[in-house]
Amino acid sequence: MSKDNKNYINNIDDLIDSAANEAVSELFDNIDKSIDDSDISFSENHTVAIDNILKISNVEKPHKAHIGINKKILLIAAVISIIVATAFSVDAVRNKFGEYFVNTHQHNTDLNLDEEITPDNxxxxxxxxxxxxxxxxxxxxxxxxxxxxxxxxxxxxxxxxxxxxxxxxxxxxxxxxxxxxxxxxxxxxxxxxxxxxxxxxxxxxxxxxxxxxxxxxxxxxxxxxxxxxxxx
Amino acid sequence: MLFFTPDADRSKRIEIIYNKYCKFMYKVAYDILKEKYYAEDAVQQSFIRIINNLDKIGDIESQKTRNFIGLITRNISIDIYNSRKKQSDAIGDDITENPDNDLSAIIIKKETVANLKKYINELKPIYYIPLVMKAQGYSVNEIADTLGINSKTVQKRIERARAVLYKKMREDI
The missing domain is CATH 3.30.200.100 (MucB/RseB, C-terminal domain)
Incomplete structure (x- = not known):
């Protein structure tokens, strides 16, 4: 499709969108104008049904954006867990990690009985x-x-x-x-x-x-x- | 804590929407269904759909909101109508899977533009509503979410709606 043809289609689509907007607004404008308040009265069943809908709607709906965020957090946590579990299944990685906490090459543990020495004292x-x-x-x-x-x-x-x-x-x-x-x-x-x-x-x-x-x-x-x- | 967002205004907003648009919704539904009982049913179903899509409503007073509510009501009313009686006189059934989108033959004339709104109004509802919602600025995903259908279906219906209109515009020449 040539660039000119693409632009032409976009112009036509814009025209359709514009006409669609006008069409729907005209349709609903006409309906709006035709509403005569005295014309419309809802049945008791309808009023009860709407009241029930309103009551149900008071129960908070989970916010979609937050559901999305929570899904992402759970997904990231799952991926991290899999990576960590896989890494820890390797002995060398496990030992290396352990060395951060315990010096495995030391045969005894030093006990410092002196006064506690800090940079301050x-x-x-x-x-x-x-x-x-x-x-x-x-x-x-x-x-x-x-x-x-x-x-x-x-x-x-x-x-x-x-x-x-x-x-x-x-x-x-x-x-x-x-x-x-x-x-x-x-x-x-x-x-x-x-x-x-x-x-x-x-x-x-x-x-x-x-x-x-x-x-x-x-x-x-x-x-x-x-x-x-x-x-x- | 993370899963629920407290929104004290939410129920108030729902009530305002209902009080402002209930008669409009009823009128939209009644124009299609012609029976009070079914029109009220359409209003109730539409109202639930509106509550479920409250995040897509900005200014309650705006024309966009009115059109959004009107389109939801119209869509549900047509579904109710179709479930009672198969609608067969709308255009749109004659579209092939691979519509001819060559628009080179279309020459935009004054009459073409004038007729376009008429052709849009004549579209089969399954094409009309996605097309109009897209024109109103809603994304394909938002339309799919609102109408409760797949986003690919929405995209296909918009394409088909446009194809019908292209064809009609070519015939005008």
């Missing part, structure tokens, strides 16, 4: 546990520091000598081998301390309130005690 805890050394033997310099929030370690070094000081939250359970023949009780500024030697490393541990202090070093006992006594 991290700085606060770090300052609380940071050891303030009042005495550092001559020639030693800071080797490294490490902090996880509820504990703080500093290590000083000089040639082959070193010492580390750890200040941390007192663990719920902490045991000291009092039967160790190399161990002895030492008073640190009025607090009970415990000195021991393990693998040629001298270890001094004491607690003040809920904080545990540890000094480990290959330095002699007197130097370690001096470091401990000057710790704030």
């Amino acid at each position: 991290y700085s606060l805890l770090k300052n609380k546990y940071k050891p303030d050394l009042g005495y550092i033997p001559q020639g030693f310099h800071l080797d490294f520091t490490d902090s996880s929030g509820a504990n703080y370690i500093v290590q000083y070094i000089k040639d082959d000598k070193c010492f580390s000081v750890c200040k941390s939250k007192m663990p719920d359970f902490h045991s000291i081998d009092t039967e160790d023949p190399n161990a002895e009780r030492i008073d640190i500024n009025g607090f009970d301390g415990f000195f021991s030697i393990q693998n040629d490393i001298n270890i001094l541990t004491w607690t003040i309130d809920d904080i545990m202090y540890t000094v480990e070093s290959n330095l002699d006992k007197e130097t370690i005690v001096k470091i401990a006594e000057n710790l704030k």
Whole structure:
């Protein structure tokens, strides 16, 4: 069909539509004009029937647009369910999904007994546990520091000598081998301390309130005690 | 919650429509059925159809609404009439499945236009109502929904109605 012919048909169809509109309006205009109110009276049966129709119509009809939307939602939900069910039937997908929640490669579960560390209290805890050394033997310099929030370690070094000081939250359970023949009780500024030697490393541990202090070093006992006594 | 839309105005709107158009509907029906009992029956059936198609009614006072209500009533009245007596004198039965839509032979003359309304009024109701509703701006789906028939049937009937009119216009030349 040529473009001209198409346009021509459209013109004819427009003409038909226009004539159809006029025809129906004329038809109903004539009927409207011919209505004489005194002419028309409905029977009692008709009035009852209309009343019943009105009563039934008061029951809300589901809105078609919403039915359409709900059908779409149900259809989408069904499609998603099928996709998920199909994906989960594959072992590899199921395992991958599970790894988001559980680390399947880890053989044990870490339990954090420390104070709960959050981004908000991290700085606060770090300052609380940071050891303030009042005495550092001559020639030693800071080797490294490490902090996880509820504990703080500093290590000083000089040639082959070193010492580390750890200040941390007192663990719920902490045991000291009092039967160790190399161990002895030492008073640190009025607090009970415990000195021991393990693998040629001298270890001094004491607690003040809920904080545990540890000094480990290959330095002699007197130097370690001096470091401990000057710790704030 | 999702399945029902509260519409406090709905029943009020239905009552207004009925009170405004009940006599008009009766008159449309009576002109076809010529009997009070059947005319009232047609009004009741039409009213139910109107309630079911309330979403297609905009301004209650408009001519489009009146024509929509009139066409529904007319369609139902004709159905009632046909169920009582087979109507055989309307045109439209002579249409083939593949009507000749070649309009090149049609020359639009003043008389052709004048006659067009007459030909439309003479159309068989099954063609007349879909054609007029389409001209009133309703989509094929809306017409199908209103008349309770398949949308493909509506499309076919509109095409056939136009084919009858094309043929009549060619004969006018």
